[in-house]
Amino acid sequence: MMRSTSAPSTVGVYGGGRMGAGIAHAFLLAGADVRIVETSDDTVRAARERVEGSVANAERRGKLPAPATELLSRLVVTTDRTPLGACALVIEAVPEDPDLKRRVLRDVEEVAADAVLATNTSSLSIDDLARELARPERFVGLHFFNPVPASELVEVVVGTKTSRDLVADAQTWVTALGKTAITVSDSPGFASSRLGVALALEAMRMLEEGVASAEDIDTAMTLGYKHPLGPLKTTDVVGLDVRLAIAEHLARELGARFEPPRILRELVAAGHLGRKTGRGFYDW
Known part of the structure; x- marks a missing residue:
């Protein structure tokens, strides 16, 4: 696996709720193109409004490296999973339901065969979520904290099959977001x-x-x-x-x-x- 030195250039986020929108904001700040996938036209609108509101608030506080319009020009919010195929990293950010998360991860793996998959779970087992994946070595936990743009910590959660190179890459990505990574093994509740x-x-x-x-x-x-x-x-x-x-x-x-x-x-x-x-x- 090629080692990365910055945030991936194109990032997918499956789920545009509070956490998904915050994760999207963080990667937009780092210069990535972001693709959010939602389930309906209504949730697409809500997800876009969350990201736009968060970015606008950051602009008012002088926290953006570029105008809000420039960041938001790199954002796509859609019900179509196809754009995830162009992503180097796709982060699942749906509710803490293991069946739902496993289903989403299987679906993402089908359309984004070359992407690294990550979950934003705060407590569920990485190995359990990976059990139906064809490539569990390319799966890792990235536990972000709310509110994501302002938080300083991300837990990198390592499953028993997660590639060691992927762990190193994930730590680099977190650093590129201006945050600190701690690395924990897959255990109930992780550390935080x-x-x-x-x-x-x-x-x-x-x-x-x-x-x-x-x-x-x-x-x-x-x-x-x-x-x-x-x-x-x-x-x-x-x-x-x-x-x-x-x-x-x-x-x-x-x-x-x-x-x-x-x-x-x-x-x-x-x-x-x-x-x-x-x-x-x-x-x-």
């Missing part, structure tokens, strides 16, 4: 989700037990430990439904210490998913 969820679940238990208010629990971590956000507010930003799904997965894999607290299940059941719905542990 496992640690972040453990802290958040304990904060939820403390809230249930009346130890302190959500605000004071978070302040203990922001002022006491210099975290940029407390664990409960972070959960609101990530999405309570997302955190619940990860916690359930980790509980199955690692045991009862990751069992979701009652308060998390109740809030999700009530539709209070955090910032995206206007209410979680905080009112937004």
Whole structure:
């Protein structure tokens, strides 16, 4: 495999939700042509609006290397998978459903035979997602963080069949995005989700037990430990439904210490998913 020295020139993103749009923004900043694939005309429009809004906001803050119009001229958003065939890298960014992710990855492999495939999963097994791929050695985890353009970290997650050369290339791509790569083996929750969820679940238990208010629990971590956000507010930003799904997965894999607290299940059941719905542990 030829070693890369910069971000791939053409990148595909399958899924234009918040994370997919952020990943697209990051690669546009690095000079790549980006192809987002979505499932309907409505989701195509929504995905384009997300990227355009994100790029426009960055331009207002003076964070773009070129005019927004120049970056956006390199963006295509479509329901057609065919443009993925020209991509050197395709990143899957659909919801955390293993069956859905495996189906998408199989479909992408069919139309992008020469591309490296990556998943943005935050907790699912890379080996499990790769089990139906014809070329698992060309598959890697690239776990980006929300909001992607401003975040500084990407986890490069290595499956048992991932090529060592691909790992080195992935680290280089992350550097080309202006971010820092950490490399972790395929294990439940990787490094970041496992640690972040453990802290958040304990904060939820403390809230249930009346130890302190959500605000004071978070302040203990922001002022006491210099975290940029407390664990409960972070959960609101990530999405309570997302955190619940990860916690359930980790509980199955690692045991009862990751069992979701009652308060998390109740809030999700009530539709209070955090910032995206206007209410979680905080009112937004």
